[in-house]
Each structure stands twice: as C-alpha cells, then as structure tokens.
Amino acid sequence: MLLAWSAGIVGLVSIMNAYPQPKTGVARGIPVPVLLWIATAIGTTALLRRTRFGRYVYAIGGNPEAAALAGIDVRRVTLGVFAWMGALAALGAVITTARLGAGTNAIGTLAELSVIADAVIGGTSLAGGRGSVPGAILGALIMQSLENGMLLLGVSSAARQIAIGLLLIAAVWLDTATRRGRGES
Amino acid sequence: MIERPIGTDLGEPSLAESPLVDPLVEMKAVSKRFGGVRAVEDASLLLRAGEVLALLGHNGAGKSTLIRMLSGALSPDSGEIRLSGRSVRFGSPRDAREHGIETVYQDLALADNLGAAANLFLGRERVTRFGALDETGMEREAREAILGVNPRFRDFLSPVERLSGGERQSVAIARAVHFDARVLILDEPTASLGPAETQNVARQIDRLREAGLGIVLVSHDLEDVFALADRVVVLGGGRVTGTFDTPALSREELLAAIVAGAVAP
Numbered sequence: 430m431l432l433a434w435s436a437g438i439v440g441l442v443s444i445m446n447a448y449p450q451p452k453t454g455v456a457r458g459i460p461v462p463v464l465l466w467i468a469t470a471i472g473t474t475a476l477l478r479r480t481r482f483g484r485y486v487y488a489i490g491g492n493p494e495a496a497a498l499a500g501i502d503v504r505r506v507t508l509g510v511f512a513w514m515g516a517l518a519a520l521g522a523v524i525t526t527a528r529l530g531a532g533t534n535a536i537g538t539l540a541e542l543s544v545i546a547d548a549v550i551g552g553t554s555l556a557g558g559r560g561s562v563p564g565a566i567l568g569a570l571i572m573q574s575l576e577n578g579m580l581l582l583g584v585s586s587a588a589r590q591i592a593i594g595l596l597l598i599a600a601v602w603l604d605t606a607t608r609r610g611r612g613e614s
Numbered sequence: 615m616i617e618r619p620i621g622t623d624l625g626e627p628s629l630a631e632s633p634l635v636d637p638l639v640e641m642k643a644v645s646k647r648f649g650g651v652r653a654v655e656d657a658s659l660l661l662r663a664g665e666v667l668a669l670l671g672h673n674g675a676g677k678s679t680l681i682r683m684l685s686g687a688l689s690p691d692s693g694e695i696r697l698s699g700r701s702v703r704f705g706s707p708r709d710a711r712e713h714g715i716e717t718v719y720q721d722l723a724l725a726d727n728l729g730a731a732a733n734l735f736l737g738r739e740r741v742t743r744f745g746a747l748d749e750t751g752m753e754r755e756a757r758e759a760i761l762g763v764n765p766r767f768r769d770f771l772s773p774v775e776r777l778s779g780g781e782r783q784s785v786a787i788a789r790a791v792h793f794d795a796r797v798l799i800l801d802e803p804t805a806s807l808g809p810a811e812t813q814n815v816a817r818q819i820d821r822l823r824e825a826g827l828g829i830v831l832v833s834h835d836l837e838d839v840f841a842l843a844d845r846v847v848v849l850g851g852g853r854v855t856g857t858f859d860t861p862a863l864s865r866e867e868l869l870a871a872i873v874a875g876a877v878a879p
Contacts, residue, residue, distance in 0.1 A: 491726050491727035492727075
C-alpha cells in the first residue's frame with residue numbers, strides 16, 4: 430500500500446517534471462493548482478473519513494432524524510458543510526482569477542451544474558449519505574475527458590451539451606435504481 | 615454495562631405501594647397539550663429498577679406523548695419527572711441520555727448508510743489523541759456490545775440497511791444499553807419482527823431486567839405484554855385509567871380496561 434502510494438507520487442512528480450520550458454530548458458514542475466488540488470482532496474477526505482464532523486455529515490445524509498436523536502446538532506453540521514463548500518469555491522475562484530489574470534463577477538456562473546454532475550457521476554447520492562472525494566474526482570475526470578474529447582472531434586457545442594445531459598440522466602437513474610435495489614423507499 | 619443490584623422481588627402485587635423500594639422513575643401528574651388537544655392529562659407512573667412496565671392503550675391514548683416526555687423529545691407543560699428521587703428537566707433527548715434514559719424508537723433511528731459500529735457510537739464517537747476517529751477501538755467495543763445482545767450477529771461492516779430487521783434491532787438495543795443506561799424505553803420493539811426475532815428480543819428484555827434496568831415497554835401485542843411485563847399501565851384519553859400487576863391479571867380484565875380507556879372522556 431505504502432509502496433503503491435510512493436510509486437504514484439514519484440510517477441506524478443517525474444511526469445510533471447518531464448516537460449521543460451521551451452526557452453530555458455528548466456523543468457516546468459508541478460503547477461500550483463495541482464498541488465492545491467492534491468492538498469484539498471487529501472484534506473477533505475481526511476475530514477470526511479477521520480473526524481467526528483465527517484461522520485456526522487454522513488449520518489445526517491443517511492437519516493437526519495436519527496442523527497438529531499443521537500444528539501448531533503444537525504443545523505451546526507449543515508452550516509459547517511456549507512462553510513467548507515464556500516471555502517472550496519473561494520479557492521477555485523482564486524485559482525481561476527490567477528490563471529486569467531483578471532476577475533469578473535460572472536466567472537463560474539453555472540459551474541455548479543457541472544460540479545453537481547461530476548459528483549453524481551462519481552457516486553455521490555442525491556438522496557444523501559453516500560459519496561466520496563476520490564469518486565467525485567473520478568467523475569470530474571470522466572466529464573472533462575468526454576468534453577475535451579468531443580471538442581477535439583469537432584462535435585458541435587449543442588451535441589456536446591446533449592451528450593453530457595444524457596450522461597447525467599443515466600447517472601441519476603443508476604443512483605435511484607440501485608437505491609431501490611437496496612430496499613430504500 | 616454496570617451491574618446493578620436487583621432490588622425487587624417482582625412477584626409481590628403489594629410492591630406498588632411498598633415504601634422500601636426507591637422508584638427509579640416517577641412521573642407525577644404530567645400534562646401535555648398540543649393546541650387545544652390534551653394529549654396527556656395528569657398522568658402519573660412509577661418505574662422501579664429491575665422491572666418491566668408495559669404501557670397500553672388505543673391509538674391516540676397518549677402513549678407516545680408520555681414516552682416522548684420521558685425520553686426528552688418533548689417537555690411537559692406541567693407536572694414533574696423524578697429520577698432516583700431527584701427532579702429532572704430534559705431539554706432534549708441528549709439531556710435524557712446523559713441521565714441514563716435511553717430509547718429504542720419504533721423505527722430504530724439508525725443511520726442506514728453507516729455500519730453497525732458507527733451507529734452504536736453515533737453522537738458519542740471515541741477519538742484518538744489527534745482528534746481522529748478511533749475506528750479500531752470503536753469497532754472492537756461495538757463487536758463486544760452487539761454480540762452481548764445478539765450472539766448470532768455477524769456483519770459488522772456493511773451499512774445497517776443490508777441487515778435483517780432483527781439484526782437492526784440488535785444494533786439499536788446494543789446502542790441503548792451500552793452506555794450505562796438505567797432506564798430503557800422500548801417503543802413497539804416487536805412490531806416489525808418475525809416470531810424467532812421476537813423471541814430474541816424477549817430474551818434480551820429479560821436479561822436487561824435481570825441486570826437491574828427499568829424498562830418501559832410500549833406495545834400493542836397483548837401476548838408480549840403478558841410474557842414480558844411485570845406491571846401494566848393502561849392509558850385512555852391521555853389519562854392513566856388503570857394499573858395492574860400482570861401475574862394477577864386476566865386477559866379479559868386487561869381488554870376491558872383498554873376498551874374502557876377508549877370510551878373514557
């Protein structure tokens with residue numbers, strides 16, 4: 430396990446360093462947004478899996494009444510989730526602004542739709558109580574690969590939107606279907 | 615679970631008036647109104663350690679309101695709840711739990727997406743020195759606690775939604791008694807169980823009574839009541855319409871009392 434992780438880290442670093450700057454020949458290294466992404470993914474996973482707060486987030490998603498009866502302050506935990514989400518959105522905004530070198534108030538409009546789609550495709554349940562950070566990352570990877578691939582194939586913008594919409598519908602359908610299979614209402 | 619002395623000999627019908635045995639819980643003239651509806655009116659009941667008290671009554675008789683006042687989910691408009699002789703007030707179920715009053719709800723109140731250990735420790739998680747969840751420690755303890763309730767329990771890792779009704783019940787009961795409960799409220803514990811699982815719950819109730827807990831049993835099933843309870847309190851129209859000792863009680867008497875409660879003003 431540890432070996433696989435170290436191999437993965439060494440691999441990532443060497444790939445990232447394999448591309449030199451055209452003028453100077455110095456390796457480009459790992460972009461700061463990628464480092465931030467790794468730190469955020471590990472940090473959020475730890476928060477969800479290793480702390481009481483994360484346990485409460487899953488418990489409230491599974492059965493809010495039971496969580497309240499178990500003495501969990503549902504409102505406070507919900508507030509915490511929104512605060513964390515806001516902080517992550519702010520981080521995304523900082524990265525976007527830094528990349529563009531400028532800011533406008535309309536940046537990121539409708540980005541939430543693709544974010545939700547990524548999470549759902551990555552296994553997050555819309556009914557709550559299920560999902561993970563690696564899953565969401567995988568979902569984002571699938572969505573962006575699809576989008577990018579279709580762009581390179583020259584698929585029209587309208588057709589791309591339709592394809593992604595269909596994928597989202599399929600993911601939601603799968604989520605509901607498996608939930609029914611598990612015996613939930 | 616802490617061993618407690620069994621202070622009562624439950625065969626004695628005169629025990630209800632005996633001053634020697636300190637009541638564990640005493641609800642004195644409690645009332646609760648919802649708007650103009652008197653859900654519970656001037657109801658009193660006594661619960662001793664090592665006793666199973668059944669609460670009977672038709673629908674709307676005030677059983678669940680009374681239970682919810684004891685479990686801290688509702689607070690009474692008037693009247694008093696005494697625990698081991700001391701007056702207590704519960705602002706939330708958490709307060710009641712801190713006083714050792716645990717409830718197994720009819721729907722069990724489990725987080726279906728979490729495993730047995732996570733549910734057992736829900737709201738009371740152990741953490742390590744670094745603030746992380748102590749998963750291994752909690753799982754070890756949960757294994758012990760649940761096997762103590764149900765020796766045939768096997769699946770400690772799956773989300774509890776994959777477990778059978780009886781196994782889920784075992785998790786809920788283990789959770790209620792693991793943290794030094796003194797009073798256990800069981801709301802319709804056998805309503806959704808098959809005969810074999812009902813038997814197991816009955817065994818568990820007997821064992822907990824032996825251990826000295828005071829148990830309040832809400833049930834519709836007269837068979838269960840006769841098999842398990844030491845005393846029966848019948849509610850009707852929000853009032854206590856009768857208290858009986860089960861050994862001296864016939865089915866006809868009890869049914870008559872429930873029906874009388876149903877027509878009481």
